[in-house]
Amino acid sequence: RPDNEIEQVGIYLADHIEVGPVVVSAGLRRDWAENNGADPATGEPSSSDESATTGRLGLMYQFDNGISPYVSYSEAFAMNLGVDGSANQSTLKPTTGEQEEAGVKYLSPDKSLSISAAYFDIREENRIEEGATPGGVEQTGAVIDGWELQINKRWQDFETQLGYTN
Secondary structure, eight states: OOTTTEEEEEEEEEEEEEEEEEEEEEEEEEEEEEEEOOTTOOOOEEEEEEEEEEEEEEEEEETSSEEEEEEEEEEEEEEESBBBOOOTTOOOOOEEEEEEEEEEEOOOTTTTEEEEEEEEEEEEEEEEEEOSSSEEEEEEEEEEEEEEEEEEEETTTEEEEEEOOO
């Protein structure tokens, strides 16, 4: 809709450090955002200013045989466009979340085969779902956890990817 917009600016700081077989990856981000919306029926404007600092941290150990166990933690901040469709037409709050993940990766000696398996746990707040009023939305929390498996195989110029998430 032309009467709804998000303006967002962010600064990101990241580093990737390898010390022998230990790999550490970290990042920090600061976001400033403005959500401007309007009531579809009346055109009344609605606006909110939001900001957040989020981070991520990962740790992996690379064994000589190609197996690398890892753990990671990350945070999320995502603006949601529009208004909630309720009587007071509030702008939507940003969706925020945290993810924890643990897994293992394998890379063959010739680097033509990689396999990764992981367990993840995601917690979100202000996730958008269909609301009780027609055309309206509600913002709720959610917990999502599961497993994922990914296999990548390369044969000269041909590469395949297989993935499964539960």
